Amino acid sequence: MTPPVLQAGGITSGYGQVRVLDGVTLTVPDGSVAVLLGANGAGKTTTLQALAGVLPIWDGRVTLDGRRIDGRQPYDVARMGVTLVPEGRGVFPNLSVAENLAIAAHAVRDSGISDRHHRVDDVLEMFPRLRDRLAQAAGTMSGGEQQMLALCRGLLAKPRLLMIDELSMGLAPILVEHLFETVSRLKEARQTMLLVEQYLTYALGVADICYVLNKGRVVFVGEPNELRGTRALASMYLGVGAS
Secondary structure, three states: OOOOOEEEEEEEEEEOOEEEEEEEEEEEOOOOEEEEEOOOOOOHHHHHHHHOOOOOEEEEEEEEOOEEOOOOOHHHHHHHOEEEEOOOOOOOOOOEHHHHHHHHHHOOOOOOHHHHHHHHHHHHHHOHHHHOOOOOEHHHOOHHHHHHHHHHHHHHOOOOEEEEEOOOOOOOHHHHHHHHHHHHHHHHOOOOEEEEOOOHHHHHHHOOEEEEEEOOEEEEEEOHHHHHOOHHHHHHHHOOOOO
């Protein structure tokens, strides 16, 4: 039986001496989109950072395609196939769009110059607006354009698992819709993803499986339709008006 792309079992993690995650368990099957939901402070970003190796995992285990990745440095986790597009975009603001893309493409081992150029062209096809801004400093672009660039950088790594933290943060609804159209296309291409997202409607629209966190614990696991039918749970943990 083929193992899931990601399997996290009973992980605890946090900052300094402060425990934030308390036995988080989740699975992301191959080619699926898992969405991590919860109120502010529930532990969503902490979960992604722990899975990416940015934060230490104090207990539990994490596997990627059956291989242990917990306890490794972030660059090792990334090389094994986990890419995190962080909240706040994480682009190099003083470098041009082209330079940002070139750095991301160059970071992939075992790829030649022609392959890197081809992959850059592929991601620019998704966001043609960036093609017109290749010479522009990334930090001078709009928030939506920077988010497009951050997503392109993540895809250039050819991730086995793409994790995205708050894709829609601070963006106008029309840009959010455009970005989630791209996520839908990636899903059709069977890119395995784990998303943290504040817009419940968009999140449930792309999700195959939903996890709801509360105070560092998973309190709900199920398909989108199950969560949609649990209004009390959605209201309690996601907040009124989350959609």
